[in-house]
Amino acid sequence: MELGPYILLASLEGAVTAAVLALTAVGLSLVFGVMRVVNIAHGEFFMLGAVIAWFVAQTVGGHPALGFVAALVIAPLVVGAIAAAADMTILKRIDYDPERTIVATIGLLYIIQQLTLMTYGPEARPVEAPFNQRLAIPWFEWGEEGFEFYFPWGLSTTTYKLAVIGAAGVVLVGVWLMMARTRIGLLMRATQADRDMALAFGIPVERVYALVFGIGAALAALAAVLIVPIQQAHYLMGADPLLLSFIVVIIGGLGSLPGTVVAAIFIGLSDGIISVFFSPTLAKILATLLVGLVLVFRPQGLFGTRAA
Amino acid sequence: MLELDAVNAGYGRAQVLRDLSLKVEAGEILCLLGRNGAGKTTTMQAIMGLLPLMSGRVVLDGTEVSRLPPHEVPRHGIGYIPQGRRLFSGLTVAQNLEIGLRVRGSGKDVLEEVLDLFPRLRERMDQKAQTLSGGEQQMLATARALCLRPKALLLDEPTEGLQPSMIEAIRQVIVKMRAAGVAILLVEQRVDAVLSVADRVAFIENGRNGDVMPAEALRQDHSIVDRYVGV
Numbered sequence: 001m002e003l004g005p006y007i008l009l010a011s012l013e014g015a016v017t018a019a020v021l022a023l024t025a026v027g028l029s030l031v032f033g034v035m036r037v038v039n040i041a042h043g044e045f046f047m048l049g050a051v052i053a054w055f056v057a058q059t060v061g062g063h064p065a066l067g068f069v070a071a072l073v074i075a076p077l078v079v080g081a082i083a084a085a086a087d088m089t090i091l092k093r094i095d096y097d098p099e100r101t102i103v104a105t106i107g108l109l110y111i112i113q114q115l116t117l118m119t120y121g122p123e124a125r126p127v128e129a130p131f132n133q134r135l136a137i138p139w140f141e142w143g144e145e146g147f148e149f150y151f152p153w154g155l156s157t158t159t160y161k162l163a164v165i166g167a168a169g170v171v172l173v174g175v176w177l178m179m180a181r182t183r184i185g186l187l188m189r190a191t192q193a194d195r196d197m198a199l200a201f202g203i204p205v206e207r208v209y210a211l212v213f214g215i216g217a218a219l220a221a222l223a224a225v226l227i228v229p230i231q232q233a234h235y236l237m238g239a240d241p242l243l244l245s246f247i248v249v250i251i252g253g254l255g256s257l258p259g260t261v262v263a264a265i266f267i268g269l270s271d272g273i274i275s276v277f278f279s280p281t282l283a284k285i286l287a288t289l290l291v292g293l294v295l296v297f298r299p300q301g302l303f304g305t306r307a308a
Numbered sequence: 309m310l311e312l313d314a315v316n317a318g319y320g321r322a323q324v325l326r327d328l329s330l331k332v333e334a335g336e337i338l339c340l341l342g343r344n345g346a347g348k349t350t351t352m353q354a355i356m357g358l359l360p361l362m363s364g365r366v367v368l369d370g371t372e373v374s375r376l377p378p379h380e381v382p383r384h385g386i387g388y389i390p391q392g393r394r395l396f397s398g399l400t401v402a403q404n405l406e407i408g409l410r411v412r413g414s415g416k417d418v419l420e421e422v423l424d425l426f427p428r429l430r431e432r433m434d435q436k437a438q439t440l441s442g443g444e445q446q447m448l449a450t451a452r453a454l455c456l457r458p459k460a461l462l463l464d465e466p467t468e469g470l471q472p473s474m475i476e477a478i479r480q481v482i483v484k485m486r487a488a489g490v491a492i493l494l495v496e497q498r499v500d501a502v503l504s505v506a507d508r509v510a511f512i513e514n515g516r517n518g519d520v521m522p523a524e525a526l527r528q529d530h531s532i533v534d535r536y537v538g539v
Binding site: 186187189190192193194196197198199200201202203204205206 | 353357452
């Protein structure tokens with residue numbers, strides 16, 4: 001097989017990574033943008049989403065699609081509620097002080113992780129995909145009869161992977177619509193622009209914060225539910241999404257949602273392609289190097305604006 | 309209408325206001341004068357509930373607003389035009405005004421009234437707030453506060469950095485609001501810009517009450533101003 005089909009295959013795998021990463025990172029970016037809170041526990045909300053998805057799928061039983069759809073609804077709601085409760089009981093009480101927030105969310109990280117270990121255990125468990133047909137992908141070449149299609153061996157994807165990419169796209173458009181078109185989006189953007197003025201114009205900032213923290217965590221949980229049929233749920237699975245989300249959010253520009261999505265696609269695709277051709281470790285090294293370069297030469301990120 | 313009663317407030321442990329009392333009647337412009345750092349802006353933030361009071365109370369039209377959570381304060385009818393305008397950047401002119409309208413559930417008629425006061429904003433409704441000129445931004449900050457149909461209006465250095473024609477436009481709006489029965493608390497460094505519209509002047513020194521006198525007295529004897537605010 002020539003190089004082309006390999007690149008296509010790697011890009012498809014990368015696109016799945018990118019889709020899930022975009023959802024997770026947009027959650028992180030939303031929280032940072034509106035609340036100026038660096039949420040170290042974000043990866044654990046991702047992990048919780050996957051673990052809850054497994055519990056739900058086990059409980060519901062029946063056709064895999066039933067359990068999966070139930071998980072798709074329940075996991076983000078439960079994780080969002082847990083996050084909102086954490087915001088009201090912990091972050092609000094330390095007044096969103098930047099340093100103390102970081103320490104508090106590190107604490108939250110370990111609490112969630114160890115509680116999961118104590119209840120769910122150290123095993124990695126799969127959730128069955130609702131549908132999973134193998135799709136062969138055609139490739140073309142210049143043969144004796146000119147331009148012709150054929151199906152190279154090994155070049156395939158599954159319907160579920162394509163569905164993950166599609167679902168992530170739909171959710172991202174939904175987040176954008178919420179921010180740009182709805183009343184609550186307007187209140188969030190006003191709070192992001194100037195917290196004190198938001199208060200001076202009757203916006204219940206505390207409630208906006210709890211909601212934003214909940215939505216941010218719910219997005220991570222949703223991303224995890226989407227990936228868990230491919231990756232399995234495990235109590236330590238939050239570390240990679242956390243690192244990659246921070247990489248994406250820094251490259252894209254802190255608090256810039258379009259920048260986050262573009263950076264997620266870039267990092268996701270390059271992670272997929274470099275992992276296939278070289279090694280996953282090299283992909284992480286290059287991504288982290290890129291963060292270093294961005295921080296040195298363009299601290300506000302590719303799409304960020306300088307702090308107002 | 310708006311009354312501060314022995315207010316003590318500050319940032320953390322640094323106390324700025326010490327037993328400050330003020331009273332602004334409906335349909336009156338009270339000008340708060342004092343040196344830099346005397347506590348003028350702090351007074352406004354304390355009224356809005358953005359700073360917790362150590363003691364004392366703020367009463368608006370019979371309601372003790374200082375007992376309310378900060379976001380409830382404007383809902384009782386206090387419009388705040390802060391120093392440096394502090395518009396919601398990233399939001400359009402229309403969206404900034406919408407946030408003002410939502411505070412007390414004002415309708416389209418209020419928006420039309422406000423836009424009649426500032427026709428320039430009507431042409432710029434879909435423009436992002438931060439792309440407006442300085443004068444237009446001040447108009448928007450003022451319009452945003454008027455959208456909540458305020459009973460009391462707080463203006464913090466509204467003429468800062470504006471050209472004379474803009475200062476005049478803002479001044480005319482303030483006078484109109486007074487005629488409509490709004491209680492107006494005005495903070496200004498440039499005494500001459502506001503002395504002509506003020507009814508009474510209250511001096512503030514190191515966060516404490518100074519003299520309160522009719523503006524007429526200052527218009528006749530400018531040396532009083534120099535004694536309080538002069539360098």
